[in-house]
Amino acid sequence: MSILKRVCVIGAGSSGIVAAKSLQQQGVPFDCFELGSGVGGVWRYDNDSGLSPAYRSLHINTSRQRMCFSDFPMPADYPDFPHHSLILRYFENYVDHFDIRRNIRFRTRVESVRPLVDGCWEVTTRQGESPSITTRYQAVIVANGHHWKPRWPNFAGEFRGRVMHSHEYRTPDDYQGQRVVVVGIGNSGCDIACELSRAADRVFLSTRRGAHVIPKYLLGKPLDHLAPSWMWRYLPFRVFQRLFEAALRISRGKLKRYGLPQPEHRILEEHPTISSDLFNQLGHGEISIKPQLTRLDHDHVEFSDGSREQVDTIIYATGYDIAFPFLRQDLLDTSDNSVRLYRRVVHPNYHNLFFVGLIQPWGAIMPLAEEQSLWVAEMLAGASGLPAQAVMDQEMDDYARKLQKRYASSPRHTIQVDFYAYLDEIRKERRLGRRYPALRLPKLIDSDAARAA
Numbered sequence: 001m002s003i004l005k006r007v008c009v010i011g012a013g014s015s016g017i018v019a020a021k022s023l024q025q026q027g028v029p030f031d032c033f034e035l036g037s038g039v040g041g042v043w044r045y046d047n048d049s050g051l052s053p054a055y056r057s058l059h060i061n062t063s064r065q066r067m068c069f070s071d072f073p074m075p076a077d078y079p080d081f082p083h084h085s086l087i088l089r090y091f092e093n094y095v096d097h098f099d100i101r102r103n104i105r106f107r108t109r110v111e112s113v114r115p116l117v118d119g120c121w122e123v124t125t126r127q128g129e130s131p132s133i134t135t136r137y138q139a140v141i142v143a144n145g146h147h148w149k150p151r152w153p154n155f156a157g158e159f160r161g162r163v164m165h166s167h168e169y170r171t172p173d174d175y176q177g178q179r180v181v182v183v184g185i186g187n188s189g190c191d192i193a194c195e196l197s198r199a200a201d202r203v204f205l206s207t208r209r210g211a212h213v214i215p216k217y218l219l220g221k222p223l224d225h226l227a228p229s230w231m232w233r234y235l236p237f238r239v240f241q242r243l244f245e246a247a248l249r250i251s252r253g254k255l256k257r258y259g260l261p262q263p264e265h266r267i268l269e270e271h272p273t274i275s276s277d278l279f280n281q282l283g284h285g286e287i288s289i290k291p292q293l294t295r296l297d298h299d300h301v302e303f304s305d306g307s308r309e310q311v312d313t314i315i316y317a318t319g320y321d322i323a324f325p326f327l328r329q330d331l332l333d334t335s336d337n338s339v340r341l342y343r344r345v346v347h348p349n350y351h352n353l354f355f356v357g358l359i360q361p362w363g364a365i366m367p368l369a370e371e372q373s374l375w376v377a378e379m380l381a382g383a384s385g386l387p388a389q390a391v392m393d394q395e396m397d398d399y400a401r402k403l404q405k406r407y408a409s410s411p412r413h414t415i416q417v418d419f420y421a422y423l424d425e426i427r428k429e430r431r432l433g434r435r436y437p438a439l440r441l442p443k444l445i446d447s448d449a450a451r452a453a
């Protein structure tokens with residue numbers, strides 16, 4: 001039997017809950033489906049969805065003032081960079097404060113999302129072991145996150161020790177006395193290498209191009225407090241980049257002083273790697289930096305400088321693929337890990353299929369997911385619309401071109417945005433949207449004749 005509803009939200013992580021709350025405030029009926037038995041997504045340690053990569057010691061690397069939602073500040077007694085347990089508590093309180101938990105169906109997998117010929121979406125869900133249910137929706141908001149499907153590299157040779165992805169890493173307890181190589185110098189790689197360096201016998205951190213590692217505090221301030229928002233907004237990019245480089249030179253010094261390779265690209269041309277601990281652990285001689293891993297050889301690994309090390313465990317901290325297991329690949333091609341969406345939110349052909357939180361900002365994601373959610377909720381409430389298709393196509397082309405020009409080429413740089421620029425962009429889109437014809441949603445007619453397109 002199919003039941004009529006209006007909007008389906010997929011996921012109750014930080015993006016899903018703000019999408020749900022925004023719909024509720026606009027009076028748009030919705031169902032939110034969450035695979036795990038609680039909210040919080042990646043911030044729920046040992047989430048029974050099996051999708052959270054959070055390790056026991058995880059602290060966020062954006063400050064509490066920058067990461068919170070606009071109408072729900074984080075408690076003043078939280079530290080600058082809260083532990084994941086505090087962040088989860090914040091999300092739990094948010095959900096209760098805005099009374100959205102009753103519209104979230106937990107332990108429910110979204111199996112498929114299919115477009116119907118009448119413009120609606122047919123969403124098939126399954127709660128636990130119950131039979132699947134199919135429901136028609138006028139619109140779907142995808143907020144399933146993009147840090148749950150490990151990206152595995154492929155190296156020549158064979159390895160007989162333990163091979164794992166950072167997604168599986170939880171605590172350093174099992175690594176006493178081991179020799180471990182961590183591949184990748186993103187935030188996971190650095191955090192895990194630092195933690196393991198206090199437990200394992202030797203830790204090698206392998207990087208193929210280095211990173212402009214930024215300490216959590218710069219000139220005595222949480223790094224995202226250093227430059228006022230007007231600098232991010234109005235200074236020409238190259239000027240801002242030079243100022244940032246200067247602040248790093250003063251605060252941190254040169255990378256090579258710590259034994260880190262100098263990347264070929266400049267700061268702001270990569271997703272930021274933020275770690276204060278890495279500098280200490282390098283200075284203590286507890287981590288050895290290695291170039292690209294090139295070959296596996298039973299209980300040894302080889303690197304591009306010809307060096308070779310015996311190791312017990314390889315941890316690939318090589319990032320994540322973007323994936324929507326419930327959507328047909330031909331509806332949204334993610335084969336090169338990029339997605340083509342208007343303003344990173346609206347599907348180019350199906351204007352009632354939205355994505356919230358599918359961005360990787362220089363800065364915190366939550367306020368940006370909030371702004372996206374407000375925009376989408378206004379459209380779904382009939383208060384706002386989209387520009388002409390040609391305008392949307394142009395914007396998507398421009399974004400892809402700018403991204404390619406600015407960022408080091410990597411599958412992890414396909415959804416990058418700058419915090420303030422993107423916030424302003426979506427705010428402007430909301431203002432303009434009120435002048436466009438309201439978004440036309442398909443009518444909800446429960447008809448067995450509506451076939452999958």
Ligand SMILES: NC(=O)C1=CN([C@@H]2O[C@H](COP(=O)(O)OP(=O)(O)OC[C@H]3O[C@@H](n4cnc5c(N)ncnc54)[C@H](OP(=O)(O)O)[C@@H]3O)[C@@H](O)[C@H]2O)C=CC1
Pocket residue numbers: 058059060061062147152153154166183184185186187188189191207208209271272292293317318319320360409410411412
């Ligand atoms: N404390 C916090 O708040 C934390 C936040 N995060 C966030 O989670 C997200 C995911 O981070 P993370 O898991 O670090 O993943 P990232 O994608 O950010 O980093 C992956 C790293 O692995 C390298 N890599 C990828 N493929 C290969 C390969 N085949 N060979 C060698 N190196 C490779 C990348 O290098 P290259 O650049 O050359 O592609 C990069 O250094 C990010 O948004 C991050 O900011 C993660 C951990 C902690």
